[in-house]
Amino acid sequence: MVKHIRWHLKDQHQGRKLVKFHYTFFVEKWGEKMNVSDQEVARWQSNGSPSNIFNYIQNQRKTRILCHQEEIDLEMIVKKIKKEKTETGLRQNIWLIQKYNGSTSPDMIQAYVAMLEKLEGLETSCQDMTLESYCSQMIESQIEYRSDTMDFFIADLLKELWKTEIFNISSFYFHFSSTIRTLFERDSRALNLHLRQIFVMMNDELDGTEEPERVSWVKENLAKKERED
The missing domain is CATH 1.25.40 (Serine Threonine Protein Phosphatase 5, Tetratricopeptide repeat)
Incomplete structure (x- = not known):
């Protein structure tokens, strides 16, 4: 789970890539595809890295457009x-x-x-x-x-x-x-x-x-x- 990821990497870009990989893997596992931007991950980190990045990013995203x-x-x-x-x-x-x-x-x-x-x-x-x-x-x-x-x-x-x-x-x-x-x-x-x-x-x-x-x-x-x- 992403909540167990620790930001030990000095290169923050690499850190964001790591979180994106884990997030994409988790979402795809459940049959959903939600691409996460570097900006979203950076915002997650700047807000104290709440333990559940999945909920955090979903709640921060723009509103849903119905088909x-x-x-x-x-x-x-x-x-x-x-x-x-x-x-x-x-x-x-x-x-x-x-x-x-x-x-x-x-x-x-x-x-x-x-x-x-x-x-x-x-x-x-x-x-x-x-x-x-x-x-x-x-x-x-x-x-x-x-x-x-x-x-x-x-x-x-x-x-x-x-x-x-x-x-x-x-x-x-x-x-x-x-x-x-x-x-x-x-x-x-x-x-x-x-x-x-x-x-x-x-x-x-x-x-x-x-x-x-x-x-x-x-x-x-x-x-x-x-x-x-």
Whole structure:
């Protein structure tokens, strides 16, 4: 395993070649072909050489582009979710959605939204089928595919979720404030402007009945762009 490789070689280029060889061998053994660049291995090393280079590189790679057939299949999943009436059927569709983790297809957003709308009114004794559990699961399954494209995808997902009838400001804060804070910490002006659109919509819906802490949260995030300007 790569985690047992020690960087004893003085020539770092040779070290990267060694890791690439082991990584390619491991992947090919499992019937997959994933070429690893010198830059990816160098990034792995510069980040403290996490023990599992395979997971690290996969999670750092750009987001997944679906082929035409996968797009068609994902569209069908969205339609199935909207028609589904049973907990077993919803669980099966959750598993099907997971097959497309890493994709930023607009249909992924539609799949997540449709699933949460179903889970909102679902009576279940299974913790993993609750709205709270799935909110966490869907974000974690996507945000680990770290890229600018994925960050914007998550911002778009949050914007679409706010447009639904599922969340008010308090519940939205409960489920997604940590994710929003993480995205703001990317220190990307373009991403911050994208996120701010969510708070513009929230601010427009304030009616004086919200908790003061949540109103402050909305106002503070609205003010981020003003402070930048």
